[in-house]
Amino acid sequence: MSSSAEPAAHLSRGELDRLVDATPPSGKKRSLGLIALVATLGSLLFGYDTGVISGALPYMYLPTDAHGLALTTAEEGWVGALLALGAALGASVGGKLSDMYGRRHNISLLALVFFVGAIGCTLSPNIWVLYIFRVILGFAVGGASVTVPVFLGETAPKRIRGTLVAVDQMMIVFGQFVAFSMNAALTRMHGGPHVESGGEVIAWTNSVANQVASGALMVDGGNGLTWRYMLVIASLPAIALWIGIRLMPESSRWYIANHRIPEAIGALKRIRDEGKDGSVAEEIDEMLENQRQEASQEKWRLSQIWGTRWTRRLLIIGIILGIADQLTGINTAMYYTPKILSAAGLPLDDAITLNVISGGVSFIGSATGLWLVHRFARRHVGIYQETSIAISLGLLAAVFYFLIEPFQDADGDIVGAASWAPYVVLLIVSVFVFAKQSGTVTWVLVAEIFPSKIRGTSMGLAVGALWVANAFVAWVFPIIMKSLGGSLTYLIFALINVGSLIFYIKFVPETKYHSLEELERRFEKEYS
Missing domain, CATH: 1.20.1250.20 (MFS general substrate transporter like domains)
Incomplete structure (x- = not known):
């Protein structure tokens, strides 16, 4: 039966129970x-x-x-x-x-x-x-x-x-x-x-x-x-x-x-504790039922998604969410913090060492984000993120404009600036990184807004847009940092995040309080 094209169609619960009993774990x-x-x-x-x-x-x-x-x-x-x-x-x-x-x-x-x-x-x-x-x-x-x-x-x-x-x-x-x-x-x-x-x-x-x-x-x-x-x-x-x-x-x-049921049973027996995790037979039965349901669900092509008003709108929202996630400028910190601190006047060896601080703050922020996403509405977490980032980057632009750039010589080295200015930059970068990591809801939203019939294609496009935006930011940041300076560079990113904040407020739907099926019916009604 496991080789059948529809393995669950002819397998009764009694037959499944007997198969589970007869199948040993596939390893340790x-x-x-x-x-x-x-x-x-x-x-x-x-x-x-x-x-x-x-x-x-x-x-x-x-x-x-x-x-x-x-x-x-x-x-x-x-x-x-x-x-x-x-x-x-x-x-x-x-x-x-x-x-x-x-x-x-x-x-x-x-x-x-x-x-x-x-x-x-x-x-x-x-x-x-x-x-x-x-x-x-x-x-x-x-x-x-x-x-x-x-x-x-x-x-x-x-x-x-x-x-x-x-x-x-x-x-x-x-x-x-x-x-x-x-x-x-x-x-x-x-x-x-x-x-x-x-x-x-x-x-x-x-x-x-x-x-x-x-x-x-x-x-x-x-x-x-x-x-x-x-x-x-x-x-x-x-x-x-x-x-x-x-x-x-x-x-x-x-x-x-x-359609490899015996192998599924053997693999599951290796990792399940019957006392804590319930019956292996019940879980296999649930998997088979889910498989039947997924096989019966319609999958839309991209032309259908784009040609239908409400799914097109969801696709656009998902793609913009992916792009906005990278235009926060987070990877200017992940890839280039030593460069930023060096531009602020720190020796490169100190800049590389102090990058550990922003990395530690990033880790703490990601842990905090788990609690925020569990506790608050998705949109509210996103609004908190974009507001905090826009303020942080605006302050970073101001620090470069008033405390660092007036002291740059013709070679771009810092001469005579306040010795504490680079540490103010590090503090603001750390606040920025914490805000981004603790407020990241992009992955949650793109996993929830798309109905099952368009989820695979739409998520692929949204994630693809995210990576392309990541590449663009990584490529352009060193160039604009050198040609425009830190103040204008971070002012541009701050204004982009103001735009992302407006997008969250006006266009991003809330997804936390409804099942995926309820969201599908709601979006079809509201966006058609």
Whole structure:
């Protein structure tokens, strides 16, 4: 019966009970905690690989004689942007591979891609090879962003499903914190970015860079290998993920979706405690019923979604939510905080070290966000987020305008500014990061506003728009920071977030207090 095209149609509850009794576990018992720990290594890698670049980039600016990559401002933006574009591809392809071959299989494959990407970036001899491996690494990041939450959601029992999926999101932020911490430790071990000339160690500044570029200063060494040490660390959790996930059971729901009932029973018996989690037979029966219902539901093509007024409006709202999530400017902090602090007058080694503070605040913010989303309406959390971000970025623009930019010399170095000004920048950046992470409801909203018949296509477009916006911000930020300065750059982001605040107030629907079916009926009535 398990090979039938409709496995549940001819399987009575009595037959299912007998099949459950006759089917042994498919391997050793695995605790849910262990499964979550192993699977979320993929999310930790997601966070590490997006966060580590903030400490690596300043060393990449060093000339090749100092073991750097002689990075330029325009090239710096592409280092971040290409990872995001790779993630957009990985998110779209990763979901399909996960459906075809299994969640565990896909995570195992992604672990290999993470490893290859990390080693390739570490050994890159020039910026063009680095670009290629950043795309590869981005593919793994995007694949993990769609596969790991699905694996956890399908594996966990109802009583802790929401908690495990929330932990997955926190592991991404924790991975960024780990990256910032490793960056700080390596910077303290090897010193901030510097060059050596005639045996003299010279800290890397804009004026030194201009002297090297003009040939006025000849370099015979430096510590440009430090960025390679930062990047290679990511290979260790990739190895642990590849080994660990192979010891875990496949998602029983994926087995059910592929009409493999005995395998589903065997996998579920490895992870269920009959006393706490209820009957395995009951859960398998529920999966089969859900599978029947999903098979009978209509799935709309994009042309149908766009051609129907109320679904078109929902699609537009979802896409704008994805874009607005990145136009908050959060990745200017995740990728470029050392650059921001350096622009405010801190030495680069101190800037890289102090980035740990914003990473820790980000992690605390993500934990706070779990409580806020549980306690308050979705729209209210989003409105709090956008209001706090707009104020934070407005203050950051003011600090740059009044306390930092008047003291910049022709090379862009800070001379004579108040010694406490960079710490005010760090404080405001930390408030900004806390507001963003504690107020993030984008993923919740895009998971709830779309009815089932358009959910797959619409979520794919919304998440794709999010990653493209991520790439745009990562690419453009170093360029506008250099050409416009910190005050105008952050004023632009502040005004964008004022626009996002208006969007939340006027157009984003509330989804917390209704079932998905009730929301579908309501949206069809209101938006038609």
